[in-house]
Amino acid sequence: MARLRDLAKLIRTKNAGPFLLTLDIMFPDRRTYDRVVASGVIKKESMARFFSVDESKVRLFNYEPANAIKVTVPRLVTSGDPADTDLFGGQQFGPLVNVEVPDLPAA
Template identity: 35%
Template sequence: MSKLGDVAVKVRSKNAGPFWLTIDVFCGDPDTYLRVCRAVTSARIAQLFGLGPDVVDRYEMASLNVLKLSFPRPSIQGTRQDRDMHGASFAALVAEMDV
């Protein structure tokens, strides 16, 4: 098995406002995109971050070869409990997923 970070062109995460995060997986071609879409399910993302699968929003953009996933932040941006003000470190966890 390969890691998502090895097959995708880029995996990035960022804030989608103070209450949500978004993860973008950029794939270089349609075959990789289909592989990623099959392997990276909402349930797997929910499990990785300790969420219910019903709170993960999924957007498949085949014309761009991009998979986007959004979900609530574990803590509100800027609060004392927030360890990642910009939400950038979440991509590293997703990039380690097997695909």
């Protein structure tokens, strides 16, 4: 079993406007991308739990041509609000790097 940080070439979060946060996970090749998608570790339900939002508010896109997964969720606090601890949304991905991804079954 590998961690997401070992498989992805990029994991980042950033603002998608003042009310939304976007997560990008990009993989070096199709095999790795397929492995993560097939594992189901990145899905609406798990992202809703991770970001503490309602699952119906999670938008998830698996984009095969770029070997990438994109997730958009509402920010819990509007960017720039006095209670906001991450103005640009760039630090929200941190704990995701340790998500464990199971190995693919042998062919």
